Amino acid sequence: MNYIDGTFVHANDGQTLENYNPATGKVVASIPRSQSADVAQAAAAAKKAQPAWNALSLKERAAWLDKIADALQEKHEAIAQAETMDTGKPISLSRRVDASRSVDNFRFFAEFGRLQKPMMFEMDDAVNHVHRNGLGVVGLITPWNLPLYLLSWKVAPALLMGNAIVAKPSELTPLTANILAETLDELQVPKGVFNLVHGLGPEVGQAILEDQRITGISFTGGTATGRIVAATAAPLFKKLSLELGGKNATIVLEDADMDQAVNGAVRAAFTNSGQVCLCGSRILVHASIASTFLAAFVAEVKSMTIGNPVESSSQIGTLISMDHLEKVESYIDLAVEEGGTILTGGTRAMTGAIGPNPDGAYLSPTVISGLSHLSRCATEEIFGPVVTVHTFETLEQATVMANATEYGLAGSIWTADLEKGQALATTIETGIVWINTWLHRDLRTPFGGVKNSGVGREGGQWSLEFFSETTNVCVMNPK
Numbered sequence: 219m220n221y222i223d224g225t226f227v228h229a230n231d232g233q234t235l236e237n238y239n240p241a242t243g244k245v246v247a248s249i250p251r252s253q254s255a256d257v258a259q260a261a262a263a264a265k266k267a268q269p270a271w272n273a274l275s276l277k278e279r280a281a282w283l284d285k286i287a288d289a290l291q292e293k294h295e296a297i298a299q300a301e302t303m304d305t306g307k308p309i310s311l312s313r314r315v316d317a318s319r320s321v322d323n324f325r326f327f328a329e330f331g332r333l334q335k336p337m338m339f340e341m342d343d344a345v346n347h348v349h350r351n352g353l354g355v356v357g358l359i360t361p362w363n364l365p366l367y368l369l370s371w372k373v374a375p376a377l378l379m380g381n382a383i384v385a386k387p388s389e390l391t392p393l394t395a396n397i398l399a400e401t402l403d404e405l406q407v408p409k410g411v412f413n414l415v416h417g418l419g420p421e422v423g424q425a426i427l428e429d430q431r432i433t434g435i436s437f438t439g440g441t442a443t444g445r446i447v448a449a450t451a452a453p454l455f456k457k458l459s460l461e462l463g464g465k466n467a468t469i470v471l472e473d474a475d476m477d478q479a480v481n482g483a484v485r486a487a488f489t490n491s492g493q494v495c496l497c498g499s500r501i502l503v504h505a506s507i508a509s510t511f512l513a514a515f516v517a518e519v520k521s522m523t524i525g526n527p528v529e530s531s532s533q534i535g536t537l538i539s540m541d542h543l544e545k546v547e548s549y550i551d552l553a554v555e556e557g558g559t560i561l562t563g564g565t566r567a568m569t570g571a572i573g574p575n576p577d578g579a580y581l582s583p584t585v586i587s588g589l590s591h592l593s594r595c596a597t598e599e600i601f602g603p604v605v606t607v608h609t610f611e612t613l614e615q616a617t618v619m620a621n622a623t624e625y626g627l628a629g630s631i632w633t634a635d636l637e638k639g640q641a642l643a644t645t646i647e648t649g650i651v652w653i654n655t656w657l658h659r660d661l662r663t664p665f666g667g668v669k670n671s672g673v674g675r676e677g678g679q680w681s682l683e684f685f686s687e688t689t690n691v692c693v694m695n696p697k
């Protein structure tokens with residue numbers, strides 16, 4: 219159901235969409251296929267509710283975030299189960315990452331909000347007081363790979379800074395957004411402050427972009443959609459945050475700790491079946507250690523358990539949908555055409571199964587060598603369990619290879635020489651570099667990409683800045 223002005227409602231015209239479990243192919247829910255009229259109602263409700271919400275103090279809104287975190291914590295297992303049913307990701311991952319981080323996002327921004335100090339700039343004869351208000355109504359549009367994790371990453375700071383919200387999750391993964399709406403409803407968050415409108419991107423998403431009452435858009439999704447978002451919202455002078463695609467490099471230097479690097483590269487490549495914007499889908503390894511690294515890497519990949527996502531032992535579940543599976547498989551076919559060698563994976567088989575499961579979008583983790591770092595498979599975002607491996611001789615070559623895509627979101631460097639690693643990190647065109655780790659997040663740090671991976675940063679202070687407007691009040695000292 220949509221959640222508009224504190225009420226759960228169907229789409230105005232009664233249209234619905236079916237929501238599938240990608241591990242079984244079965245329908246698990248029916249959601250509204252909303253249109254611009256539904257978005258208009260949500261935006262109107264949000265606009266009405268926002269001034270009173272904004273009038274609360276930062277501390278009062280932080281207290282709301284704590285209440286939401288507590289309530290979501292109670293639903294931790296329900297969130298994990300729903301996320302696994304919607305995405306096909308292993309339940310262990312849904313528990314450890316999705317459900318936990320959704321709670322943490324609210325907890326973190328509550329605490330971070332309380333730490334904010336008044337901003338003042340003194341002059342000889344006057345004092346400047348910088349006040350922050352919410353932008354107004356913000357549109358939050360999120361993808362299917364980390365549904366509540368990414369939605370809560372936007373909802374928490376947006377609420378903290380005094381905004382009202384119109385949110386649209388991916389129609390492929392609507393379940394946990396509904397849990398969030400139910401939670402806010404149970405807590406009696408003032409009606410209209412959070413509105414949820416389900417439906418398709420070109421319908422609901424587009425209507426959010428176009429609605430004049432919505433003054434800020436925080437979008438996470440693919441680069442092609444990001445282009446549409448920017449083209450629609452920029453002429454309307456909406457504040458815009460774009461978190462887009464990635465094609466991240468995992469760079470293994472010759473002095474890397476081999477076990478640590480192999481382990482890290484496997485995690486970076488195949489977490490959530492490679493469907494994380496931060497995944498290291500290209501491995502650049504120093505030629506002198508390439509064969510040792512590759513042997514250990516492939517052995518570890520082969521040992522991963524591909525199984526029913528609801529089972530705790532599964533390390534790899536399914537992709538988001540059969541359509542996406544076919545798209546990823548087309549890249550594997552392309553890799554072969556481009557002269558690549560598949561070292562492992564590339565099949566629909568589950569571990570221990572006699573044949574492929576025809577109903578689930580299973581794809582075994584796939585390692586491809588022998589491709590140019592400029593090939594399509596090595597430069598385009600595949601967003602699946604597919605990694606290409608390339609070798610380099612010098613650090614300069616590693617930099618050139620790492621930078622040879624349109625993307626610049628994240629990456630990791632594996633080396634025993636931290637100084638060398640840090641120097642190399644500064645040569646990579648990217649928003650985030652991890653050294654000897656991957657996806658190690660401090661929520662205070664800036665998160666976002668360069669080049670076609672996005673515009674702007676979120677996280678800590680950057681989120682507070684995005685979700686607010688400042689007014690500088692300059693007060694002349696009395697004579």
Ligand code: NDP
Pocket residue numbers: 359360361362363364386387388389390417418419420421422423424427438439440441442443444446447460461462463464494495496599601627667671672
């Ligand atoms: P999409 O770009 O297809 O969709 C993202 C969201 O935008 C969905 O809610 C989608 O709705 C909506 N949308 C689609 N068309 C429009 C439109 N015309 N106007 C407004 N909204 C629209 O991305 P995916 O859902 O396929 O997610 C995968 C992508 O997200 C990958 O490229 C990945 O790299 C990126 N991503 C980036 C992250 C980052 O922080 N940089 C983090 C996570 C993912 P619908 O689903 O109905 O089409």
